[in-house]
Amino acid sequence: MAEGVLQLDVASVVEDVLQHHGKRLCDIDLASRKAEEASLRRNEAAGWLRKMVGVVAGKDLPAQPSEEEFRLGLRSGIILCNVLNKIQPGAVPKVVEAPSDTVIIPDGAALSAYQYFENVRNFLDAMDEKGIPTFEASDLEQGGKSSRIVNCVLALKSYNDWKQGGGSGVWKFGGNSKPPSTGKQYVRRNSELFMNSLSRNSSAGEIDLTQNLNEMGTSHSPLQTLIRDLLSDKKQEYIPVIVENMLSKVMEEFEQRLESLNEEVRTTLRDTGVPSSKSHGDLETSNIVKDERQPENGSYDGAHALKHQELVEHQQRSIQELKNTLNSTKADMQMLQMKFEAEVNNLGKYLNGLAHAASGYQKVVEENRRLYNQVQDLKGNIRVYCRIRPFLPGQPKGLSIVEAVDERTLSVLTPSKHGKAKKFFTFNKFFGPSASQEEVFLDTQPLIRSVLDGYNVCIFAYGQTGSGKTFTMTGPKELTQESLGVNYRALSDLFLISEQRKDSISYDVLVQMIEIYNEQVRDLLVTDEIRNHSQNGFNVPNANLVPVKSTSDVIYLMNLGLKNRAVSSTAMNDRSSRSHSCLTVHVQGRDLTSGSILRGCMHLVDLAGSERVDKSEAVGDRLKEAQYINRSLSALGDVISSLAQKQSHVPYRNSKLTQLLQDSLGGQAKTLMFVHISPEADALGETISTLKFAERVSTVELGAARANKDGADVKELKEQIASLKSGLTRKERGLQSPSRCSSPDGAMFITSSPSCSSSWQSSIAMSTEDEKSVSGDWVDKIMVNSLDDGLDYSDELETHSSEIHFQCQLNLSKPKQMGSDVRRPSPKHTRSLIPQPPNRRVPNGINSASHKHGRQTVDTKRKPSGVGK
Ligand SMILES: Nc1ncnc2c1ncn2[C@@H]1O[C@H](COP(=O)(O)OP(=O)(O)OP(=O)(O)O)[C@@H](O)[C@H]1O
Numbered sequence: 001m002a003e004g005v006l007q008l009d010v011a012s013v014v015e016d017v018l019q020h021h022g023k024r025l026c027d028i029d030l031a032s033r034k035a036e037e038a039s040l041r042r043n044e045a046a047g048w049l050r051k052m053v054g055v056v057a058g059k060d061l062p063a064q065p066s067e068e069e070f071r072l073g074l075r076s077g078i079i080l081c082n083v084l085n086k087i088q089p090g091a092v093p094k095v096v097e098a099p100s101d102t103v104i105i106p107d108g109a110a111l112s113a114y115q116y117f118e119n120v121r122n123f124l125d126a127m128d129e130k131g132i133p134t135f136e137a138s139d140l141e142q143g144g145k146s147s148r149i150v151n152c153v154l155a156l157k158s159y160n161d162w163k164q165g166g167g168s169g170v171w172k173f174g175g176n177s178k179p180p181s182t183g184k185q186y187v188r189r190n191s192e193l194f195m196n197s198l199s200r201n202s203s204a205g206e207i208d209l210t211q212n213l214n215e216m217g218t219s220h221s222p223l224q225t226l227i228r229d230l231l232s233d234k235k236q237e238y239i240p241v242i243v244e245n246m247l248s249k250v251m252e253e254f255e256q257r258l259e260s261l262n263e264e265v266r267t268t269l270r271d272t273g274v275p276s277s278k279s280h281g282d283l284e285t286s287n288i289v290k291d292e293r294q295p296e297n298g299s300y301d302g303a304h305a306l307k308h309q310e311l312v313e314h315q316q317r318s319i320q321e322l323k324n325t326l327n328s329t330k331a332d333m334q335m336l337q338m339k340f341e342a343e344v345n346n347l348g349k350y351l352n353g354l355a356h357a358a359s360g361y362q363k364v365v366e367e368n369r370r371l372y373n374q375v376q377d378l379k380g381n382i383r384v385y386c387r388i389r390p391f392l393p394g395q396p397k398g399l400s401i402v403e404a405v406d407e408r409t410l411s412v413l414t415p416s417k418h419g420k421a422k423k424f425f426t427f428n429k430f431f432g433p434s435a436s437q438e439e440v441f442l443d444t445q446p447l448i449r450s451v452l453d454g455y456n457v458c459i460f461a462y463g464q465t466g467s468g469k470t471f472t473m474t475g476p477k478e479l480t481q482e483s484l485g486v487n488y489r490a491l492s493d494l495f496l497i498s499e500q501r502k503d504s505i506s507y508d509v510l511v512q513m514i515e516i517y518n519e520q521v522r523d524l525l526v527t528d529e530i531r532n533h534s535q536n537g538f539n540v541p542n543a544n545l546v547p548v549k550s551t552s553d554v555i556y557l558m559n560l561g562l563k564n565r566a567v568s569s570t571a572m573n574d575r576s577s578r579s580h581s582c583l584t585v586h587v588q589g590r591d592l593t594s595g596s597i598l599r600g601c602m603h604l605v606d607l608a609g610s611e612r613v614d615k616s617e618a619v620g621d622r623l624k625e626a627q628y629i630n631r632s633l634s635a636l637g638d639v640i641s642s643l644a645q646k647q648s649h650v651p652y653r654n655s656k657l658t659q660l661l662q663d664s665l666g667g668q669a670k671t672l673m674f675v676h677i678s679p680e681a682d683a684l685g686e687t688i689s690t691l692k693f694a695e696r697v698s699t700v701e702l703g704a705a706r707a708n709k710d711g712a713d714v715k716e717l718k719e720q721i722a723s724l725k726s727g728l729t730r731k732e733r734g735l736q737s738p739s740r741c742s743s744p745d746g747a748m749f750i751t752s753s754p755s756c757s758s759s760w761q762s763s764i765a766m767s768t769e770d771e772k773s774v775s776g777d778w779v780d781k782i783m784v785n786s787l788d789d790g791l792d793y794s795d796e797l798e799t800h801s802s803e804i805h806f807q808c809q810l811n812l813s814k815p816k817q818m819g820s821d822v823r824r825p826s827p828k829h830t831r832s833l834i835p836q837p838p839n840r841r842v843p844n845g846i847n848s849a850s851h852k853h854g855r856q857t858v859d860t861k862r863k864p865s866g867v868g869k
Contacts, residue, residue, distance in 0.1 A: 039064075382665070383670075456670070504593065580629075584601065644697075
């Protein structure tokens, strides 16, 4: 049907466009509609043929045949010839009938096939002669076009109807059949207005909608191109609405034209006196319809009007169907739209959910990290950060044996029975080869800042030689702003914060730099020669303690320290540190409102690298150094092991290094170890043992860190005690030499005054001498009290007082504590090494010049075994 073709065209265009947008119009089942229509037409044709030949003769043709049944039923041509002969007797002079069941024809099948073909050919010739659309004989064979056969039958039916109706005028038929091959042409009425707008395609019988649209002024391009062009750049969700509007517009236009056509017909009928309500049959019986070729007269006008009427009715039916199609398309589109909206809504909700979950996840991760850190703080575990060095320039770039798994975990490729296996290690943080110095510092910063809140902090770098310890702590050989290591950044951060807090807290910062070289402690902040302080064991107090005011002071001092550091070129590292270096920063803050004192201390330790002497090709001095280094690192390993296993005895005293780190490893400090590894495959052994060591370190619990803070009341009490002591001391001024008295528990006090010895240093020396002569014991602790401000400067020497006295309490009752951490500097080493402007003074109380006047007191008290300062 023409209308069917129209709806198909429009819908298929829409479908094309939607497909173009990636979505099929699944719901519009055009194919099934088409098939339904074809079957209706086929049934009509079959029904009519059966009616014409009778049920018996038409037994081979079912009333509602499938395509195949229809084709097979008509294949012999017998039904077709008989029907034609019935309409026009003798049209097919000879019809070969089917052989009777009882008569056996030799080679019957071949004979009948030939004879059937004769039937079909005769039928087609006869049809052709009458100008009725035909089909190809091959259409009756398998794979032929049954629709053309249907068309032909329906055309014959129409012809029959026309003949039945008297055969007046010119018979014509429009269907999807093979065009007549002979010269007889059907007269088509092209003159009418309607036909101008809705002309039938002569071959396909389709409505030329393009022309319609052209006439409607919509466009000059073909319909499909037009619709495609129109829809191609539209969003998919708008397509249903656009198509719907488009179809409505077409319908509207169509109806308008039809209405005007109807009007024209009505006018014509009125003019010719034919009642417009009369049916086609009525008009036919009254013989009004005339052949177009008849001369124009009144009855011709009537026929003309009738044709109009017929066409109008036909088109009305088409329009109705079109409307139905439009409605169903609309419904489909609305469905699609609703579905689409629902899907978009669902998708939106889903995305919202995902976003919510993602942000929740982030929060949980943040919270986890915070809690983890809190737990770490509470447990006081040593934090371990792992950093891998990148391949160095000029080094053959192999595949790194270490891979990051996440920000805390790394895997190391190790050989195994089945090729390669991965070993996983988890630390507090893992820095990949591309991590910058700034990134590394950022994760260290909070720890460093807590020094200003009165905590003791220790950061030490551990790892195989050449793995990047010095790089992390100090930086590369050529320093730039970006490559500055943790040491520089830490100190400049301290200055920055102390500046920010200057309205509430006044900070003094002092720096000390030592190294442990071949088990000897050396002061790195000396300008003349490297001082060896190893005679008295771990005698760090004698190292210079230099007040610093700015980052540039620090840089100056560090450069001095680095210059003095024992560095050599080895096979593994052309600038290998041959010693353990320790930069110690003492911070003292005075709360300007409450008067409370905060004291924080930070060790920044760059350990010498462990090395395999065979690999480093060390001989002579290098070999000796390597042995010392390895020995002290192994002592560090022993300390870590016993701490990890919570053993009662921890062998701190086995090396200077462990003595230095004692407070940080077993005390209440906040401690961080940077463990360094190399990416090379031939460092696998060292890498694994380094990582295992680091794992053990991370299990060591230090206990919750405690800030060194004295409240104002404590301060007041201390002031009172100090003032009482001062009064007592004044009474004893007459003493010219240190006196000694014993306490009930066997402790001995040695009291001295500046008048008996010119400086308090000599008092200490004398005390120590005295101690040796009395018991050979060791002085556990030196405390210095400044009498004029009344503060207890335990562990710090304040030299701005006018009167200070020393008091040493010696342990006579318990075994000596070798190497106990008497590690506060003596005032003579508290001096400025930094070039000073003429009037510049180092912080109050730290300038060595100021302690010349006045009396000084040092209390040397014994503390229980294992308790640090
Ligand atoms: N993260 C890094 N990025 C770029 N270069 C690095 C990095 N880490 C180390 N290096 C370079 O690798 C070389 C060895 O590093 P470094 O001297 O810091 O190792 P080390 O562990 O201190 O060695 P040693 O124990 O022998 O003193 C140096 O040239 C250093 O500049």
